[in-house]
Amino acid sequence: MNEHHQQKWIWVFTGESAQFCSAVFDDKALAEEWIRSQSVSGVLTRMPLNLSAYDWATGAGHFVPRWDEQKTPRFIQRFSCASLEHGHYVDGMQG
Numbered sequence: 001m002n003e004h005h006q007q008k009w010i011w012v013f014t015g016e017s018a019q020f021c022s023a024v025f026d027d028k029a030l031a032e033e034w035i036r037s038q039s040v041s042g043v044l045t046r047m048p049l050n051l052s053a054y055d056w057a058t059g060a061g062h063f064v065p066r067w068d069e070q071k072t073p074r075f076i077q078r079f080s081c082a083s084l085e086h087g088h089y090v091d092g093m094q095g
Contacts, residue, residue: 010046011025011046012044013031016040016042032094041092043088043089046085053081057083062083063081
């Protein structure tokens with residue numbers, strides 16, 4: 001990544017037991033306000049914009065593929081990284 005390029009971030013909410021995200025925000029405070037107002041449960045994750053979690057994690061040294069399977073499309077499409085800032089919410093409250 002170009003040293004002059006400032007990484008942009010978004011906040012992605014994935015509801016409990018959901019396969020897909022249900023909301024995306026550019027501001028954490030707005031995301032948490034929505035979570036509280038809807039009393040939803042799930043995970044709010046800070047995600048890099050225009051960059052996959054896999055590419056971010058490998059580029060930042062948070063994940064190093066050790067086996068060929070960890071470089072396959074099947075692995076990459078399911079990849080998530082606990083090193084991404086995130087919070088768990090239950091009934092609208094962080095916890």
